[in-house]
Amino acid sequence: GESVGLHLPTLSVQEGDNSIINCAYSNSASDYFIWYKQESGKGPQFIIDIRSNMDKRQGQRVTVLLNKTVKHLSLQIAATQPGDSAVYFCAENYGTGNQFYFGTGTSLTVIP
C-alpha cells in the first residue's frame, strides 16, 4: 500500500517580505522552547529560544512569540532572504531533564 508521510506545512514568501511560522506544542507543562532551522543535508541548527515566563523574545531578524493559553509558538523572520529557505522546527522541553521534543516542521521557501 501507499505509505503516508508527515504532512509538512509549507510556506513560500518573496525575498524581502516577512515570514511567520507557527507551531502548536503539545504539553502545557513545557517551560522552555527552541526554534531550529534545518537546511538540506544538515542537522538542525539553533535559532532562538524562549522560556515560559516570557511571551516575546527578539534576536537578529527573528522574533519568537509564545502564547501559553493556546499552546502556540510563532517565529517571525524579518526581511526574509534566500538563505532562510529551510525546514523550521519548534521544540519543547518539559519534565526534569533537558531533552527536547520536536514538532513536525514547516518548510519555508524564499522566492528571489
Add this chain to the structure above:
Amino acid sequence: DAGVIQSPRHEVTEMGQEVTLRCKPISGHNSLFWYRQTMMRGLELLIYFNNNVPIDDSGMPEDRFSAKMPNASFSTLKIQPSEPRDSAVYFCASSLGGAGGYTFGSGTRLTVV
C-alpha cells in the same frame, strides 16, 4: 571547535547486518542525545545521556537498538539485526544543559536494503 562529529555520513547495509553509528560530542558538553529522522515520524528522541549515564531510553524502538557512552567523548548507537524500516537519518546532539539547546551533528544516513 569542530562541533558534534558523527560517522559514517552514509551507511548502506543489508538486512540482518549489524550497524554501528558513532558520535563525538562537543568537548565539555555533559548531555548527549540520539535522534532519528524519517518522513513518517519526523524527529524522534531515541535516548539521551547525562554525564555518560543513560537517563531515558523510552524512545528506543525495540531491543534491536542499543546505545552506549563509555566516556565523555564518545557514544555509539548499534542496531542488530538491522531491518529496512530502520532506514533513516540518525542525529547525535550534545549540550551543556540549561539554556541554548543542542548542537547537532550532520547525521548518518542509514539505508538498509
